[in-house]
Amino acid sequence: MEHQRYGYELASGTQQDIFLCIHYISLRVDENISKALPAIHFLTGSDVTSKVGTKPAALKVKPEYIQGLATFGENLSDENCSKAEVFLVQVLKSGSKCMTMNKFRNWMYHHSKSAQISSLPPTSHLLTDHIKRAHLATYQVQHVLDEEAVTLDPLQHGYMKDPTNDSLIPKQDIRIWPEDLIKQCTCKTCSQASCGCKQSGQHCISFCKCTSLQTNKCKNPFLKESELLEAMLN
Numbered sequence: 708m709e710h711q712r713y714g715y716e717l718a719s720g721t722q723q724d725i726f727l728c729i730h731y732i733s734l735r736v737d738e739n740i741s742k743a744l745p746a747i748h749f750l751t752g753s754d755v756t757s758k759v760g761t762k763p764a765a766l767k768v769k770p771e772y773i774q775g776l777a778t779f780g781e782n783l784s785d786e787n788c789s790k791a792e793v794f795l796v797q798v799l800k801s802g803s804k805c806m807t808m809n810k811f812r813n814w815m816y817h818h819s820k821s822a823q824i825s826s827l828p829p830t831s832h833l834l835t836d837h838i839k840r841a842h843l844a845t846y847q848v849q850h851v852l853d854e855e856a857v858t859l860d861p862l863q864h865g866y867m868k869d870p871t872n873d874s875l876i877p878k879q880d881i882r883i884w885p886e887d888l889i890k891q892c893t894c895k896t897c898s899q900a901s902c903g904c905k906q907s908g909q910h911c912i913s914f915c916k917c918t919s920l921q922t923n924k925c926k927n928p929f930l931k932e933s934e935l936l937e938a939m940l941n
C-alpha cells in the first residue's frame with residue numbers, strides 16, 4: 708500500500724508491525740521544524756556526517772535558531788553556514804550566548820570543571836567542513852525526486868579523494884596542539900615570575916585564566932593575531 712511504502716515502521720520484527728504515514732506525522736510537527744528536519748538531522752550527525760549533538764537536544768533548541776536553518780541546503784552562503792554553527796552551539800548548550808564554536812570551546816574550557824582540551828567540541832575551522840558535508844547531504848535529500856537538480860561536487864563540500872584508492876573520504880584538516888607549546892597559565896594578573904607563559908617568554912593565549920577573566924589585568928598581555936604576527940616578524 709502507498710502509505711506503507713512511505714511510512715515509518717514501528718515495532719519492527721514483531722507480529723504486529725505498525726506503519727505510520729510520514730505525511731500524517733508531518734501535519735503534527737511544527738512547520739518550521741518540519742522544514743528544517745533534514746538540516747537538523749545531517750548537522751547533528753547521520754550515516755554520512757559526524758555526530759556533533761543528540762537529536763533530542765536538537766529538537767529542544769529555541770525556535771528562532773531552528774528557523775535560521777530554513778534555507779540550509781539551498782546554498783552555502785556565509786549566512787547559512789554561520790546560522791548552522793550557532794544552531795550547533797545551541798544543541799550543545801541551550802541558551803548559550805556564544806555565536807561561534809571557538810567562543811563556545813573557550814567558554815566550556817573555563818566554565819566546565821571536567822573539560823579537557825581533548826574533550827572540547829570541534830573548532831569553528833573543523834566545523835566548516837562538517838557543515839559543508841551536512842549541506843551536501845541536505846541538498847541531496849531535498850532534491851531526491853528532482854531529476855533536473857544540479858549534482859554538487861563532493862570535493863567542494865568537505866570531501867577529498869583517498870590517495871590510496873580514489874574513494875571519497877571526509878577532509879581531516881586537523882591542527883594538532885603543538886607538543887612544545889607550554890601549558891596555559893592559571894594566574895590572574897601574570898605579574899609574578901611564577902607565570903609559566905612569562906617564564907618561557909611566550910604570550911598568554913585565550914585559554915589562560917588571565918584572558919578568560921576579561922579584566923585586562925594581564926601583565927604578560929595576550930596579543931591579537933595581527934599583533935602576534937607583527938611581533939613574530941620583528
Ligand SMILES: [Zn+2]
Nearest residue numbers: 892894897902
Ligand atoms: Zn600567567
Ligand SMILES: [Zn+2]
Nearest residue numbers: 897911917925
Ligand atoms: Zn596572562
